[in-house]
Amino acid sequence: MKSPASQSGEASSPRLAAPPPVEASNAPVVTPEAASLDKPKPCRELSGNAKSLIMTSSLFFTITLLQYIASLPRFSNSLALRADCLSMFVDGLSYLGNLAAECNPDEQSKRVVEMAVSGLSLSLLLGFTVYFAVDAIDDIVTAGDKDESVDPHIVLAFAMLGLLFDMLSLFFYAFWNGAQHRGYTPLPSDGDQGKLGTSLSEVAGPRGGVAWLGNINMMSALLHVGSDFLRSLTTLIEATVILNIPTVSSVRADGVSALIVCVIIGVGTLAALLVWIREMQTDLHIHMSPALSKLEAPEYIHLTTHPLDSPHGADEAHKLCQKLGVAPAAVPMAIGAASSAEAQHSPAVAVLHAAPAATQEPGG
Incomplete structure (x- = not known):
């Protein structure tokens, strides 16, 4: 039995307060995984192909504008320069479309864009080729009846500028691995890293590894650069002939040069169109299969080439x-x-x- 003193001591001792009840909260529980998803993702780094396309398209539009102005009758009066620069303008447009396809993270829509851009640019090039070829033949036939001349100095200047530009473009492709000159295959998931062992005719696929001419986008761009190099070389020869052989009609020499330029464009365009048609046939075969249509089509479009x-x-x-x-x-x-x-x-x-x-x- 407790004494009164002890009872009074218990009564006088302070009683510990119970912790307040925890109210249920409707706020969602944020896990570390969810918190990491909410963080802003870093911007996707431009691939080597995208960098080379940006630089090449900028150079193309700059020299195209200058060359078109110089080709007018007030200055050089050169049909060959006009044919060359308008083809370069189409090339520049194709580079912008190729850049949009290259930067597209969705592989399926990227494939559609690159095929559409390549087909459209090749069709425009073929149309311009026919148009300027007709004008070139007319200049060759009627050169003696025309009281006009071509300024070879301006033609020579732009021929040299065009050759310099083409060498710079090829340098950018090699430097940023836009073309696999040394057997280097970039893995898009790892930026510009890659592995050795790719042959010269092979271009990197979307999942790394090898794709046999699978990247028609970059193949078309490289084809345009090579074609422009041959066209610039043709105008260089034209200017040299006019300067060193005074008896040759400058208008006829320019017409012959323009016709050669058109032939170069036409041959390259037809070759690229054949590759484009073959790629399109393969895509249609794959997409028309009920089973393959349920697979990861963008992967197998490139994986099975x-x-x-x-x-x-x-x-x-x-x-x-x-x-x-x-x-x-x-x-x-x-x-x-x-x-x-x-x-x-x-x-x-x-x-x-x-x-x-x-x-x-x-x-x-």
Whole structure:
């Protein structure tokens, strides 16, 4: 039994206050993973291809404007310079479209943009070629009836400037790995890092590795630079002939030069159009397959572009058969289907020919 003193001591001792009840909060719990997602992501670094396209397009538009002004009758009166600079203007437009495709993070829409831009620019180049070729033939035929001349000094100056510009453009491609001059394959996920072992005819695909002419975007851009180099060389020869052979009609020499320029543009454009048509046929084959349409199409559009007779072709066909659930026995069938032109170009098309059941809907 407790004494009164102890009871009074207990009564007088301060009682510990209970902690206040915790009220339920409706605020969402932010996990470290979610907090990291809310942080602003750093801007995507420009690839080497994008840098070279920006520099090349800037140079193209600058020299095109200056050359067009100089080609007018008030100055040099050169049809060859006009044909060259208008083709360069189309090239500059194609570079802007190629740049938009190169900077597009969505691989599927990027493929559509680059194919559309390449097809449009090649069509415009072909149209300008025909137009200026007709004018060039007229100058050659009627040169003796025209009371006008071509200033060879201005033509020579822009020919030298054009050659310098083309060498700078090729330097930018090599420096930023826009073209794989030394067997270097950039991995887009790692900026400009890459691996050795790519041949000169190969261009980097969207997932690193190798793609056989898969990047038609950059191939088209390099084709334009090479074509412009030949055109500048032609105008350089024209100016040299006019300056050193006074008996030659400057108008006729300019007409011949313009016709050669048009032939150079036409040959390059037709060659690029053939590649563009082949790429389009492969894309249509892949997209028209019910099974392949459910796969990651942007990946396989580029992943399955090795010829079957290449070191990578059989391996690509095997990967595709595994992805479609085709028996391993279908791989030799796919390789044997390479007798068709489409199958020779793409293991995906070979698998479609050799194992058509793999592309059908379940139960179909």
